[in-house]
Amino acid sequence: MLKHWLVALAPAGVQPLFSAVISIAGVIAVFATLFALTTVAERKGLGRIQNRYGPNRVGPFGLLQPAADGLKSLTKEDLTPAAADRWVFFLAPLVLVVPAFLALSVLPMGRNMTMVDLDGGVLFFFAVGAATELSVFMAGWSSRNKYSLLGAMRAIAQMISYEVPLILSAVTAVMMAGSLSTDEIVAAQAGYTCGVPNWFVTTPWGLAGFLLFLVCAMAESNRSPFDLPEGESEIIAGYYIEYSGFKFALFFLGEYIGMFAVSGMAITLFLGGWNAPAACLDAVPSFVWFFAKLGCLIAFFIWVRGTLPRLRMDQLMNLAWKFMLPMALLNLLVAGLWRFAQPGPARWLACGAVLAGGYLTLARGLLEAGGVRGRRVYRFAE
Amino acid sequence: MTLPFLIFLTLTALVLGGALAAMMLRDLIHSALALAVSLLGLAAVYLTLQAQFAGFAQVLVYVGAVAIVIVFAILLTRGSDPAGQPVFARGWPWGAAAAVAVFGVLAAGILRSPLAGTEPPAGVEAHAAEVGKHLMAEAVLPLEVTGLILTVALIGAAVIALREKVES
Numbered sequence: 001m002l003k004h005w006l007v008a009l010a011p012a013g014v015q016p017l018f019s020a021v022i023s024i025a026g027v028i029a030v031f032a033t034l035f036a037l038t039t040v041a042e043r044k045g046l047g048r049i050q051n052r053y054g055p056n057r058v059g060p061f062g063l064l065q066p067a068a069d070g071l072k073s074l075t076k077e078d079l080t081p082a083a084a085d086r087w088v089f090f091l092a093p094l095v096l097v098v099p100a101f102l103a104l105s106v107l108p109m110g111r112n113m114t115m116v117d118l119d120g121g122v123l124f125f126f127a128v129g130a131a132t133e134l135s136v137f138m139a140g141w142s143s144r145n146k147y148s149l150l151g152a153m154r155a156i157a158q159m160i161s162y163e164v165p166l167i168l169s170a171v172t173a174v175m176m177a178g179s180l181s182t183d184e185i186v187a188a189q190a191g192y193t194c195g196v197p198n199w200f201v202t203t204p205w206g207l208a209g210f211l212l213f214l215v216c217a218m219a220e221s222n223r224s225p226f227d228l229p230e231g232e233s234e235i236i237a238g239y240y241i242e243y244s245g246f247k248f249a250l251f252f253l254g255e256y257i258g259m260f261a262v263s264g265m266a267i268t269l270f271l272g273g274w275n276a277p278a279a280c281l282d283a284v285p286s287f288v289w290f291f292a293k294l295g296c297l298i299a300f301f302i303w304v305r306g307t308l309p310r311l312r313m314d315q316l317m318n319l320a321w322k323f324m325l326p327m328a329l330l331n332l333l334v335a336g337l338w339r340f341a342q343p344g345p346a347r348w349l350a351c352g353a354v355l356a357g358g359y360l361t362l363a364r365g366l367l368e369a370g371g372v373r374g375r376r377v378y379r380f381a382e
Numbered sequence: 383m384t385l386p387f388l389i390f391l392t393l394t395a396l397v398l399g400g401a402l403a404a405m406m407l408r409d410l411i412h413s414a415l416a417l418a419v420s421l422l423g424l425a426a427v428y429l430t431l432q433a434q435f436a437g438f439a440q441v442l443v444y445v446g447a448v449a450i451v452i453v454f455a456i457l458l459t460r461g462s463d464p465a466g467q468p469v470f471a472r473g474w475p476w477g478a479a480a481a482v483a484v485f486g487v488l489a490a491g492i493l494r495s496p497l498a499g500t501e502p503p504a505g506v507e508a509h510a511a512e513v514g515k516h517l518m519a520e521a522v523l524p525l526e527v528t529g530l531i532l533t534v535a536l537i538g539a540a541v542i543a544l545r546e547k548v549e550s
Contacts, residue, residue: 088415120510123438130446134418137453141411153457156450163446180510 023115027104034294035256036066042302049306069249076245081143084242088142093247095135096254099128103261108186110274110287121182122174125265126167129220132258133159136229139251140239151238154313155229158219161320162226166216168328169209172335173200173269186273199272204352205335208359210270212328214297217262219320221255223301225308228316263297264290323362330358389430396423410456418449435510 040055040063047054055062080089106121108114118124133156140152174180177188191198200206219226230238240251267273271293274286311319334351341347400420404413421444428437517525 085409085412088412118434120434120438123435123442123510127438127441127446130442130450133446133450134415137450138415141453141457149457153454156454160447160450178511 027115028101031101031104031257031260032253034260035253036070038256038298039066039069039252041298042305045299045302046306049303073246073249078245078247079242081145081242083144085142085144088138089242090247092135092139092142093243093250093254095131095138097250097257099131099135100254100257100261102128104257104264106182107261107264107268108182108273109264109290110285113274113287114183117181117183120180122170122180122185122265122269125182125261126163126170129163129258129262132220132254135254136239139243143239143242145242147236148239148241151229151241155222155239158222158226158229158316158320161317162216162219162324165212165320165324165328166220168325168332169212169216170265170269172205172209172331175332175335176200176339182268182273186268186275189272190275192279197272197275197277199270199275201270201272203338204348204355205331205338206270208327208331208334208355210266212324212331213266213270214300216324217259217266218301218304219316221259221262223259224305225311226316227310228313259298259301260294263294263301266297267293318366323366326362327358331355386430390427393423393427393430396420397427411453414449414452414456417452418445421445421449435513 043065044054044062055065058064058068080086103125105115106118106124108117114121136155136159137152140148140150140155143149173185177185179185179188189197189199196202201210222229230240240248243251267290274290276284276286276289334354337354338347338351341350397420400416400418400423403416404420407413407416422441425437425440425445428440
């Protein structure tokens with residue numbers, strides 16, 4: 001690999017340090033570029049969905065728009081509200097961005113391309129993700145702004161609620177692989193049965209787990225339709241309303257990196273990591289597959305954002321506690337069943353039937369209780 | 383002074399500093415954030431002791447959940463305005479004496495236990511798999527009881543939250 005060749009050039013004493021620096025620089029460069037490209041793709045894609053052109057002035061097809069945006073946010077005035085809590089206000093964007101990049105470090109982006117292969121990699125991923133909530137709260141509270149505080153409260157309520165099914169749906173993949181190490185989870189999904197890759201998503205519990213994980217990931221990264229914490233029409237921009245200039249850019253970066261990280265985790269846990277979708281395509285470098293899958297997930301996120309309207313707060317909570325959580329628990333049970341049942345089509349059908357039955361029951365319960373479709377009963381407003 | 387010792391000193395300073403700040407800061411929110419820093423330092427101490435699982439679980443549970451719940455509780459219950467009265471209550475020597483007494487009892491207990499003098503086996507890392515095996519084999523009854531207690535607490539919280547004031 002290129003990295004090993006470069007490392008060999010350095011003197012022996014500093015090789016471990018040099019190797020780490022190269023890995024870190026590579027990850028930051030790749031994901032920052034991906035962030036820039038995603039912002040353009042998102043604006044273009046949303047524009048297409050809404051029947052208008054996206055950005056098209058800077059560079060060919062507006063491709064240089066992120067450079068212009070970056071320069072703009074660097075040169076913009078950096079305001080701190082007079083009433084703000086200076087230290088907390090200053091620290092909040094950092095507390096968001098640094099853990100987001102840390103979370104990337106355990107993702108296997110290709111064969112032998114995990115920056116740090118930890119024994120508890122999945123646990124590490126969720127542990128650093130916990131800092132996001134703290135950062136959002138710090139930003140919202142320290143701004144001393146009613147809208148930002150409301151946004152922070154909404155964000156925390158949403159993130160706590162969706163973190164539970166997020167982790168529970170990830171547990172199924174950990175159970176099957178028998179390890180918390182991301183490398184071993186990917187290794188457990190290698191190989192093919194009758195031409196179909198052994199990815200976890202091809203099993204009933206894997207499919208259910210993947211869908212649950214994806215919905216929770218959307219909620220965790222505060223993206224539409226779960227963008228209540230920053231609903232423009234309700235609370236303007238939520239918790240980062242008072243941030244301007246480069247700090248705002250950091251929030252923007254942190255949110256997107258967080259989205260990439262959680263998508264990468266979904267790929268690692270359920271979509272076979274860097275494994276190729278067919279045996280004949282194994283010759284293609286493994287990181288191509290990881291980034292292709294990442295691209296598909298990002299496109300899906302953009303598509304959903306352009307398609308679905310924002311949820312209401314009560315709908316959000318009902319969905320989390322009355323549907324996602326029981327479904328994730330049922331999925332755990334089914335995964336256990338799958339583990340100890342005889343392999344074969346019967347196992348597939350039985351597990352699928354249990355999950356489908358659970359889905360129908362829970363979804364009907366949610367609809368009949370008026371959880372999602374019903375009129376909201378207001379207690380404090382008319 | 384060796385590097386591990388230096389790291390230990392730094393982390394200790396972080397943990398104790400965070401705890402002191404959590405106690406002495408006027409603003410309750412600042413106290414909660416300082417507590418989070420202290421808990422994070424404790425997680426780092428676990429990591430230096432080769433206990434990866436405990437360290438990450440510490441971050442996940444204490445920084446991710448407990449700190450957030452504390453912050454949430456502060457915001458929901460009363461104004462988060464800084465308190466007007468001085469940080470030290472009048473009876474603080476009594477509190478300090480009680481703290482020293484508790485520390486003394488705990489320290490004596492730890493020093494007298496059979497584990498006190500033993501050196502940790504070198505090069506052993508507490509893998510998640512090992513932790514899981516011990517939990518599910520030897521400690522399965524305490525684990526189940528803990529789970530039951532937590533479930534009861536969860537149901538109790540839900541019941542308390544369900545009781546809504548109906549006003550016409």
